[in-house]
Amino acid sequence: MSILNPASWTGAADEYPYVLQAIPCGHPARVSADGVAKRDAAFVALLNAYRATGGLVRGNDLAHLMASRASGDPASLSRSMAAGEILCFDWNETFWIPAFQLDRESLGTGQATRLLLAELSGAFDGWAAAQWLVAANAWLGERTPLELLGTHLEAVLDAARADSFIARG
Incomplete structure (x- = not known):
């Protein structure tokens, strides 16, 4: 619910x-x-x-x-x-x-959200982060970060870290 x-x-x-x-x-x-x-x-x-x-x-x-x-x-x-x-x-x-x-x-x-947002900050604004969470991600085997956030937090954080690094150039 x-x-x-x-x-x-x-x-x-x-x-x-x-x-x-x-x-x-x-x-x-x-x-x-x-x-x-x-x-x-x-x-x-x-x-x-x-x-x-x-x-x-x-x-x-x-x-x-x-x-x-x-x-x-x-x-x-x-x-x-x-x-x-x-x-x-x-x-x-x-x-x-x-x-x-x-x-x-x-x-x-929760802690998972705060950790994720810490990884994305500086590279993604709120709009981009909201889109990133629901887009298929190559680092996650084409699954969305939102799908895996509750079960594979470390993998999602690694993907966020990698994509933030790329976004910062």
Whole structure:
């Protein structure tokens, strides 16, 4: 069960209608701007890639959920994001967080996520790291790092280290 399933929440869940939408409303698609259309398509690909592991959650929604469970607040989430302790990326002026890394109870991240992000930092921004996690990786026998993160952490960290080295040039 996903942490994003309102039926699994405790606390003031009725106060916060957390509904993840496949494509957020608010701006019309501009087909004439090729870069915008490509970025939108890349975001939809990320939505689809993370769906099986809990999906993506908006940063503001996660902050409200943390506050409703007394497990944090917007400031603590911002500090974790700035410190590189939680994977997040910006799309359409909203921070998005892959839910796979969040503990269902505490909403914090585990040691595996922090170790992985430490390997990727400096070489990959949040957007690139989110894409890296769901892309087939030659170092991992064409499996995705996300598939193996829970079972083969050292192999994923080695792949992250190698790809970061290559990305830095």
